Amino acid sequence: MTPAPSQRHYGMDWLRIGAFILLIFYHVGYSFTPWGYQTPTRGVVWWAEIPLLGMSAWRLALLFAISGYASAALLNRDKGDTAAFGWSRLKRLGIPLAFGLIVVVPPQPYMGLVNSGYEHGYLYYFVHDAFSFRQIRYEYVPRVMHLWFVIHLLAYTLVLCLGLLVIPARARAALRRGFERIFASPALIPLGIALVFLVRSKVPYGWTDMHDLLQDRAAHLHYGGMFLFGFLLRNSEALRVTIARQWPWAALVAVVAFGWVAYDLWLYPGNTPTPPAWRQPLVFAKSAESFAAVIALFGIADRYWNFNHPWRQTLSEAVFPVYIAHQTIMVLVMYPIRNWGLTALPEFLILCGSVAIGSWLFYLIGREVGPLRPLIGLKRHKTHRMPRPVSP
Numbered sequence: 001m002t003p004a005p006s007q008r009h010y011g012m013d014w015l016r017i018g019a020f021i022l023l024i025f026y027h028v029g030y031s032f033t034p035w036g037y038q039t040p041t042r043g044v045v046w047w048a049e050i051p052l053l054g055m056s057a058w059r060l061a062l063l064f065a066i067s068g069y070a071s072a073a074l075l076n077r078d079k080g081d082t083a084a085f086g087w088s089r090l091k092r093l094g095i096p097l098a099f100g101l102i103v104v105v106p107p108q109p110y111m112g113l114v115n116s117g118y119e120h121g122y123l124y125y126f127v128h129d130a131f132s133f134r135q136i137r138y139e140y141v142p143r144v145m146h147l148w149f150v151i152h153l154l155a156y157t158l159v160l161c162l163g164l165l166v167i168p169a170r171a172r173a174a175l176r177r178g179f180e181r182i183f184a185s186p187a188l189i190p191l192g193i194a195l196v197f198l199v200r201s202k203v204p205y206g207w208t209d210m211h212d213l214l215q216d217r218a219a220h221l222h223y224g225g226m227f228l229f230g231f232l233l234r235n236s237e238a239l240r241v242t243i244a245r246q247w248p249w250a251a252l253v254a255v256v257a258f259g260w261v262a263y264d265l266w267l268y269p270g271n272t273p274t275p276p277a278w279r280q281p282l283v284f285a286k287s288a289e290s291f292a293a294v295i296a297l298f299g300i301a302d303r304y305w306n307f308n309h310p311w312r313q314t315l316s317e318a319v320f321p322v323y324i325a326h327q328t329i330m331v332l333v334m335y336p337i338r339n340w341g342l343t344a345l346p347e348f349l350i351l352c353g354s355v356a357i358g359s360w361l362f363y364l365i366g367r368e369v370g371p372l373r374p375l376i377g378l379k380r381h382k383t384h385r386m387p388r389p390v391s392p
Contacts, residue, residue, distance in 0.1 A: 247299020
């Protein structure tokens with residue numbers, strides 16, 4: 001990978017933008033699978049699981065790894081001042097998290113309650129029930145919904161800051177050198193896969209990915225480990241060179257592993273359990289897909305996407321506001337279209353278009369209103385405007 005530690009890696013920006021775009025398609029497509037969702041639409045599309053399983057093993061690991069990479073870049077910008085970095089991240093993540101939990105998320109469980117026969121209007125629900133910390137029909141309120149990712153990311157960031165403050169500089173340097181010797185080598189891909197497999201299969205009490213900060217014991221090892229991997233990658237020239245050399249092999253491993261996952265789905269579709277004898281091979285295939293896909297995408301981002309463009313800064317800035325708004329918009333649109341008599345494809349297109357347009361408007365409006373900017377994850381002062389179209 002080419003940039004010096006002081007330079008911005010545009011490829012990682014494009015990778016982050018693409019990852020969150022895929023997340024929108026993933027959440028919309030989830031409604032058409034038998035895995036279940038709060039507000040099912042037209043019904044199950046038998047093949048919808050296949051592309052989603054092509055993303056589910058690595059999408060969250062990728063997002064946390066990118067977040068770790070960006071955190072290291074921000075710490076470099078703050079000249080290694082851990083306190084300044086921690087305070088900055090606490091504001092940039094904590095303020096929109098509080099705004100999202102109080103304002104953006106409550107309509108989602110409300111729509112679930114309406115679907116189960118809840119008779120009160122939204123104002124009554126918001127004042128009396130939304131933050132009552134109790135079970136109402138089939139919904140426990142309040143809910144964090146998709147903002148669990150921000151909670152986990154903020155927790156990992158604060159733990160990182162604590163480690164940087166507590167661990168002596170000499171010990172941190174030794175740990176970094178040990179990390180480079182182990183991972184910046186031919187062992188990168190097999191070792192990473194093995195570690196993910198151990199976390200997914202051998203941690204006491206089993207794999208837990210409940211999107212709950214207090215319950216996700218094994219998931220913290222996986223996602224927190226990928227966050228740390230991305231953090232260390234940002235300033236490791238040796239690891240960047242290793243990824244640049246090995247990413248084609250990682251891409252091949254990820255494709256082959258996904259083939260096994262898709263074959264298992266073909267044999268045991270929907271909620272049909274995989275036989276016990278085949279569960280460990282399936283877990284290994286998902287582990288291989290998870291780590292190898294992240295390495296492959298890092299390498300692709302560096303090889304092909306490390307270029308600037310007039311839209312990059314705007315799209316990169318829009319990612320966080322779009323993420324905050326997208327799932328609530330999706331849930332609000334799901335209900336009125338369920339009884340239109342449409343088939344799955346029109347519903348899917350309507351949901352994708354509604355989420356894209358609604359989330360983009362959420363960003364455009366919020367960025368122009370000064371007091372709203374910190375609430376949706378933007379800097380208090382505008383740094384740029386949308387690029388004007390360039391005539392041919």
